[in-house]
Amino acid sequence: MSRVQAAIDHAENSCKSRGVKLTNKRRQVLSGLLQSNKAKSAYELADYCKDKFGQKLPAMSVYRILEFLEEERLVHKLNLANKYIACSHITCDHDHGISQFLICANCQTVKEITVKKSTMNTLKRSVEGAGFDLVSPQMELNCLCHDCKNQAA
Amino acid sequence: MSRVQAAIDHAENSCKSRGVKLTNKRRQVLSGLLQSNKAKSAYELADYCKDKFGQKLPAMSVYRILEFLEEERLVHKLNLANKYIACSHITCDHDHGISQFLICANCQTVKEITVKKSTMNTLKRSVEGAGFDLVSPQMELNCLCHDCKNQAA
């Protein structure tokens, strides 16, 4: 079974156990995100579904579906790029903490990581020293992936 | 002399020494950013100039002016919110390093800080461990300022 199919099956079960439905359209959008490691916009996903499944999917529906998938913790929204990406822990059963996202500025590949708690604590103290409180430490960092870095060299 | 006026005078001199001109429109946009500690969108700045100076300023011009001000290191663009803020080091003569921005999710107040080099290095190592290179470590962090935090309590 393909990696994508396995992830979808897992998501299907997860939804069932939470009492919500992973409908056909929702599966299509999710598969659009799963079959690539790059972030995709809502409109790109609409195009993907039209091309791949021959079903016209209005933007409005895509946004609603993405909202649903986000609530079910199957995808993440990247606010920096206004794009979405499948959660890389989609086949884990445990709920993961806050993630940081490394976005390649050249090829848009995204990697979801969790930095060490101690690092986050240090950062948090820096922020508190400035009179602020970190509420949602989902960081999105402008990076270069090693492929692109080597290519440039 | 007001804090805003002092900053504008300083910017004026800085531009002169760099061989570029801080024109009237550019001064108006800059003053719009200086007179508040909240980030403003290009369109908000256009409105501000129209209200305050009675001059219609097309969006296109605002974007060009903001681009200019960014190049002259007088303002920063916050990519997370698609807004702009005056550099808080505008009256310093030294060139500052990379800043991090703390954005209050409630009142949009922005604070520009520089986290300790050691913290950034730790973060950088985390990123490199994931096969990426940090290229532009300007972080924009979702926070609550203490005013808003106390208010909520």
Place this chain on the structure above:
DNA sequence: GTTGCTGATGATACACCATATCATTTTTTC
């Protein structure tokens, strides 16, 4: 002072992202 150059600004059109609203379809529930 007028010609011509350059930098700055204006006007218009357009693409993309996102949401509001109301209509329709599909699924559940009884």
Place this chain on the structure above:
DNA sequence: GAAAAAATGATATGGTGTATCATCAGCAAC
């Protein structure tokens, strides 16, 4: 199968950002 609920569709609209071409202001040369 009718009523209720959930999901999806259709249409319009607003915000953000850019492309393109036109105009204007300042300044140097002649």
